[in-house]
Amino acid sequence: MDKNLYADHMATLCRRYDEILESCGFDTLNVFSGAPRMQFLDDNPYPFKVNPQFKALVPITDNPNSWVIYRRGQKPKLLFYRPVDFWHYVPPAPQTFWSELYDIELLSKPADAREFLNADNAAFIGDADRFQDWTLGEINPETLINRLHWARANKTPYEVACLREANRIAVAGHRAAELAFRGGASEFEINQAYLSATGQGENTMPYGNIVALNEHAAILHYTHLSTQRLPGTELKTFLIDAGADCNGYCADITRTYSYADSEFAQLVAAMDEKQLQLVDGLKPGLPYPDLHRQCHLKVGELLAQFDIIKSSAESAVESGLTRPFMPHGLGHFLGLQVHDVGGHQSGPDGGTTPPPAEYPFLRTSRTIEENQVFTIEPGLYFIDSLLAELKASPLASEVNWNKVEEFHPYGGVRIEDNIVVGAEANENLTRACEVEY
Structure with missing residues (x-):
């Protein structure tokens, strides 16, 4: 990563943190x-996940007991x-590229941190349970946390560079996954191909990979990863929702693929x-709803x-x-967390602007601004429980149920890209990496 780009990023962060701390009446922040x-009842830990407010300050994601x-x-x-x-x-x-911008002290024991902490006019962010x-x-x-969350929606050039690299890594995984699907691999084997191509393990991935064959594509967060291989005569569709990490950014x-040239492929x-x-409609000043x-x-x-329907x-x-x-939202903020913070926040001091009542699962209700980063992920699915409710509703007559039955074995389709909002034009991080691949 470019050293100067990170230095500019840190200069922006320092101005931001100085202003936020002063406005909240603090001199020191201990993270x-x-x-x-x-x-439970074991001597092995759960996989470690770093405090996102820690990696917001320093690009370390895998070292616990640090401050x-x-x-x-x-x-x-x-x-x-x-x-x-x-x-x-x-x-x-x-x-490394960032270390000169920090005074670094090495701790041999977690308790050694205590002598460095100054609690006078200070705030602490993290899990405090172990520090009674x-x-x-x-x-x-x-x-304080509300103001930090609000500010995180505006990405610096360094952050965009990290997101760009995370997309490049993920695109390599998606290419390998499609090849494995075309070769008749199981969901488990496809996921292994993805991890191998990205060079990142399951604990590094920003979320559990969704690798779904056929009707499993109708399960929005499907992570079962069946080991069963399907014969080519039974393979219909493949939906993969998977990411990657770069310096803590996601x-x-x-992508959705049809195994054969079919009407579903046209869909x-x-x-x-x-x-x-x-993606082209993502413009500054437009409310995301x-x-x-x-x-x-x-x-x-x-x-x-x-x-599929008879009405307009x-x-x-x-x-x-x-x-x-x-049934899900069009997209969400993306950054240090895959569902990045502040999507429903009303302003820097907090408050919540809920999504519209008819779209309760929309993760973002804010007005779009330049330098924000969103996912755009429309989908169309054939989900048993929702179809059963629809069939029992007054709208049932507006549906061509024979057509629904034809598409049902394919599960559904979703296409998702990662977009940086620009004043004049957006940057589609995902498609640009696909072209370069």
């Missing part, structure tokens, strides 16, 4: 990376945990066109085009007929 938690101490107007201090341990891997002291007798400062002050990409191609139209409503209109157009797209949106076929 804990987190610590492993033991599994960032940020004091207004001063160079941040990193307390980096390096135990004396012959059982486990001990990371080297940081010497420590003086940390005010623990997880709501207004990619989140979905996938048509959804791809609609998705790109929605308005774009979600445009998504439902486009889903309605597909339902009418493929003779407009009336299908008005009546709610599109909702059983597209």
Whole structure:
């Protein structure tokens, strides 16, 4: 990663943190990376996941018991945990593109951090359960966290570079996964091909990979990973929703493939066109729920085009007929977390702006701004439970159920790209990486 790009990023962060700390009445921020938690009745820990507020300050995702101490107007201090341990891997002291911008102290024991912490006029962010007798400062002050969350929606060039690289890594995995699918691999084998191509393990992935064959594509968060291989005569479709990590930043990409040249393949191609139209509709000043409503209109157009419904797209949106076929939100903020924070926040000080009542699962209700990063992921599914409710509703007569039965074995289709909002034009991180691949 470019050293100067990171230096500019840190200069922006320092200005941001200085302003936020001053406005909240704090001089110092103590941020804990987190610590492993033991599994119940076991001596093995759960996989470690870093405190996102820690990796917001320093690109370390895999070293528990570390700290960032940020004091207004001063160079941040990193307390980096390096135990004396012959059982486990001990990371080297940081010497990389970012390390010169921190005063680094090495800790051999977690308790050694205590002597560096200053609780005077300080705030602490992290899990405080293990520090019952420590003086940390005010623990997880709501207004401070709200302001940090609000500011995180605006990405720096360094952050965009990390997201771009995460997309490049993920696209390599998606290419390998498609080849494995075409070769008749099982869901489990496809996932292994993905992990191998990305060079990242399951604990590094920003979320559990969704690798779904046939009707499993109708399960929105399907992560079962069946080991069963299907003969070519039974293979119909493949949906993969999988990402990658770069310096703690996430990619989140979905693609759907038809095994054969079929009407479902035409539906996938048509959804791809609609998705790109929605990407172009992502504009500064537009409330995100308005774009979600445009998504439902486009889903309605597909339902009418493929003779799944008898009504027009407009009336299908008005009546709610599109909702059983597209039950989730159009997309969400993307960054240090795959569902990045602040999507429903009303303002820097907090408050919640809920999504529209008719679209309760929409993760973003904010107005779109330049330098924000979103996923755009329209879908169209044939989900048993939602279809059963629809069939029992007054809208049942508006559906061509024979057509639904034809598409049902394919599960569904979703296309998802990662988009940086620009003043004049957006950057589609995912498609640009596909072209380069």
